[in-house]
Amino acid sequence: MRDREFTMQQYKEAITILQHQGKWTAVRQKMLTFQYNCTERTIIEPELTRFMGWAGHKGNSDYGRLGKLIGVRLLDENAAFLAEGWPFLSSGEWRESDYEFWPGRRFYWTMRPALAQALEELGLVGPPAEVPDIIEPEFGEVPPEHYPEGATRQVTVNAYERNRSARSACIRHHGTLCTVCDSDLTEFYGPVAEGFIHVHHLKPLSEIGERYTVNPETDLAPVCPNCHAMLHRRTPPYTIEELRAMIQEAHP
Numbered sequence: 001m002r003d004r005e006f007t008m009q010q011y012k013e014a015i016t017i018l019q020h021q022g023k024w025t026a027v028r029q030k031m032l033t034f035q036y037n038c039t040e041r042t043i044i045e046p047e048l049t050r051f052m053g054w055a056g057h058k059g060n061s062d063y064g065r066l067g068k069l070i071g072v073r074l075l076d077e078n079a080a081f082l083a084e085g086w087p088f089l090s091s092g093e094w095r096e097s098d099y100e101f102w103p104g105r106r107f108y109w110t111m112r113p114a115l116a117q118a119l120e121e122l123g124l125v126g127p128p129a130e131v132p133d134i135i136e137p138e139f140g141e142v143p144p145e146h147y148p149e150g151a152t153r154q155v156t157v158n159a160y161e162r163n164r165s166a167r168s169a170c171i172r173h174h175g176t177l178c179t180v181c182d183s184d185l186t187e188f189y190g191p192v193a194e195g196f197i198h199v200h201h202l203k204p205l206s207e208i209g210e211r212y213t214v215n216p217e218t219d220l221a222p223v224c225p226n227c228h229a230m231l232h233r234r235t236p237p238y239t240i241e242e243l244r245a246m247i248q249e250a251h252p
Contacts, residue, residue, distance in 0.1 A: 004087075005112075005114070006074050006088075006112075006114055007114055008114045008115075008117040008118045008121065009118075010074055010114075011070070011074075011112075011115045011117075011118035011119075012118040012122060013073070014070045014073035014074050015070070015118060015119075015122060015124075016122070017073050018070070018073065023069060027052070027062070028066050028069075029124060030052065031052065031059075031062065031063060031066065032066075032089070032111075032115075032119060032124075032125075033119075033124070033125055034048065034051050034052075035048070035089075035090075035109070035111050036111060036116055036125045037125075040110060041110060041111035041116060042108050042109065042110040042111075043108070043109055044099065044102060044106045044107065044108055044109070045057060045059040045060050045063070045106075045107065045109075046059070046101075046102050046106075047059075047099070047102070048063060063085070063086055063089065063109070064084065064085035064086050065085060066085065066089065067085025067086045067087065067088040067089045068082050068084075068085035068088070069085075070085075070088045070089065071087075071088040074088060086109060088112075089109070089111065089112065089115060090109035090110050090112060091109075091110050091112060092107055092108060092109050092110070093107070093108055093110075094106070094107050094108075095108060098167075098168070100198055100199075103196060166214055166216045166220060167199045167216075167220070169216035169217075170199050170216040170220035170221070170222060171195075171197060171199070171222055173216060174217075174220075174221065174222050175222065176195060176196070176197040176222055177197075177222065178197070178223050178224035178227055179200075179221040179222055179223055179227075179240055180223055180224070180227040180230075180231075180240055180243050180244055180247070181224060181226075181227055181244075181247060183224050185197065185224060197222045197223070197224065198222070198223050198224065198228040199220050199221070199222055199223070200220065200222075200223045200228055200231055200237075200240075201214075201219065201220060202218075202219050202220065202221060202239075202240075203219060221240060223240075227243060230243055230246075231243055
């Protein structure tokens with residue numbers, strides 16, 4: 001079932017049936033709108049759960065339930081015969097997480113293109129041009145070492161895009177030592193922290209109202225979680241130089 005493909009028209013018909021039956025709820029629409037607007041239309045369960053304001057692993061159960069509802073219409077079968085629901089919505093794979101808050105191996109859902117097209121055709125999401133894919137280094141005239149960052153977009157609430165490729169490029173250039181306190185998390189925690197570091201945007205994304213080009217070498221800085229939290233203890237955030245001075249004053 002995971003490898004079976006369906007057409008855009010099949011998805012449109014399945015969604016239309018759910019709408020007529022009153023089963024296409026605002027919550028279910030919100031889940032798919034969120035995924036559609038994410039980079040590469042790819043999400044992991046805790047990301048969905050947090051966005052929806054749920055607890056535990058409710059994202060798994062509700063996402064799977066929606067998949068089964070669509071699957072029943074695609075296959076004209078009873079839901080009891082469907083072992084999994086998510087494959088009707090996404091392809092999936094296990095891989096190492098590139099999320100700061102959810103490290104380790106995670107299962108990634110990538111929305112099926114035919115489903116995305118059906119949502120567009122039905123007017124349930126905006127056309128692709130309204131939410132550009134910014135993770136791949138194909139930015140037209142933008143040099144490959146620069147990355148679009150911070151584009152405001154409408155999901156259910158306004159969100160700011162954070163580009164994982166830009167984060168990776170920052171770490172490749174600067175390394176994983178904290179720019180503020182020079183700490184090496186691997187030295188403190190051991191192998192579990194190898195390669196782990198936060199990335200701080202030197203220009204707060206909340207001040208950005210349109211797409212701009214971020215240079216990972218000059219606009220981003222690796223910082224440990226503690227220093228990252230301290231940088232954001234005020235609005236606008238402290239500068240790295242200000243926080244360094246505080247540390248020096250506290251520990252002369």
